[in-house]
Amino acid sequence: MDSLIIAAAQALASGDPLGAMKRVALRDDAPALALRGIAMAQLGDLVRAKTLLKSAARAFGPREAVARARCVVAEAEIALVSRDLGWPEKTLETARAVLDKHGDRINAAHARNLQIRRLLLIGHLDEAERMLAKLDPSPLPPAARASHELAVAGIAIRRLRTEQARGALARAAEAARKAGIPALTIEVRDAARVLDAPAARLIAHGRERLLSLGEVEALLSSGALVIDACRNVVRSGGEVVSLASRPVLFTLARVLAEAAPADASRAVLLSRAFHARHADESHRARLRVEIGRLRTALEPFADIGATTHGFALTPHGKRDIVVLAPPVEAEHASLLALLADGESWSSSALAIALATSPRTVQRALDALAATGRVQSIGNGRACRWMMPPVVGFPTTLLLPGPLPSD
Structure with missing residues (x-):
């Protein structure tokens, strides 16, 4: 691996996607395509990022199974961030197994953490806890460790174990500080606010x-x-x-x-x-x-x-x-609680998270859009729904998944 690829990878690890792009923007070899895809994801262009990562996975040779698996993990992370919950979960598990078999413990642990975060998002808390028990976070670098602790805190919050959640968020804040990535620090800070917000x-x-x-x-x-x-x-x-x-x-x-x-x-x-x-x-x-x-x-x-x-x-x-x-009672409250995370969701992803039919979700979205409480972006299969964060709106007790003793 040449020096430009190494330098670009180090820039991405430190949260500097522009620095990475300066080094590999004009290159079309497989490692450069993968790094460009990750950089574009960090810059927010998720559509271009997915295209670059798919191209990189195809460009890696048949003997480069680890590199292809890493591209799959990166693509899975983009799918999670873009709330593409229909993305094939088995593909991620296969990539995780390949990474684990070849001794890439850090990326294998990151893949497992993505699986846990997806389960948490759709309310499968029992399964998420079982996976979490199998994950050893010790090899994770600070940025990945912060993401892991956010998952731990997320499960604890949904289980109403507030002291456990505070401990996990404190560890996440420390890991984010060591990573030196401002966006990650902000994410941890916003997660901690949930504990003191009206629920x-x-x-x-x-x-x-x-x-x-x-x-x-x-x-x-x-x-x-x-x-x-x-x-x-x-x-x-x-x-x-x-x-x-x-x-x-x-x-x-x-x-x-x-x-x-x-x-x-x-x-x-x-x-x-x-x-x-x-x-x-x-x-x-x-x-x-x-x-x-x-x-x-x-x-x-x-x-x-x-x-x-x-x-x-x-x-x-x-x-x-x-x-x-709930502090605010409204029609379709569970749907609004999911959208209140500030991310853009497809109607199919909302249906998966709420365990209901896409048609039911679409009717609810149309009703909410008519009153201006949600808005759509894009058309056709690229259509996404979102709402501005509402101060004081409940996002924990109305989310999918059981609470204690359910």
Whole structure:
């Protein structure tokens, strides 16, 4: 490998893509194409970067399996950044195995870290944790170590383990400082802000207040009866009853909890759960049926008793009853929570992350675009969706994937 290639690689490692381009911009050999592709990715031209990396992979000879595998890993990183979640995951795993077989531990570990970050993005936390347990971060250089610690922090944040997340973010900040890459330092700093940003609203006894992630963690471990409107579940300590597929029951539970310790009137319950402006006997009969179903579902936690005007929720023991709601409640909130990361997403990637159909996502995007909350860039298969970051909008509790005890 000649001196210009080595110098360009060192410039890229230090976060200087322009310095790398000055050395290899006019060269079309395979190593130069690969370095140009990585430089273009760092400069933000992801389409050109992918083209150059594909050309470099084809240009490397059949005996240069390691070099081709490195191009695949770089292309996978671009796919992750551009939210191309349909990019073939098996291709990355094959490249990682090749790198590991040939002793390139650093790039093999980087490939594994990309796999973990993708799993985290689509909410597969259990699988991400299993992969993380197999990854030895010790050979990673500072920049890759910072990325690894960001993945550790991401999983801890989604699991509501705030102290573990703070430790990982502190290690990521130190690794970013050693790497000397300003963009990486900013990424770590922005990730750390999530811990102190409003994550939810606590509604109890007719009052509301904002909670940080740490306060949410303390609430969920306090033993209180929590009607969790972020996941549509009812939880107390380690016990969880999911009502995500039963929206009427969850709405009834939330109305009863917001009114506790007093009762909720039948008129309010009918209005909130059935959107009934003028209730008739059929509505009241349905309310009795749904209250009976809710009484059965919440039997481990509380009783629901009839009163003169409606129904009252009474917890077992001396538990508090609280409602945990997003700080901003809006239609298609989970979709907005994904877009709030500031990246541009394709509708297919959003469908993968939310585990729903592309048509459902596209209808939601069209509705949000009509109100100006999201915007599209590009046309056809190149169309991407994004929104400006919204101060205070929840991006953690509404993201795909389980929370503790789910």
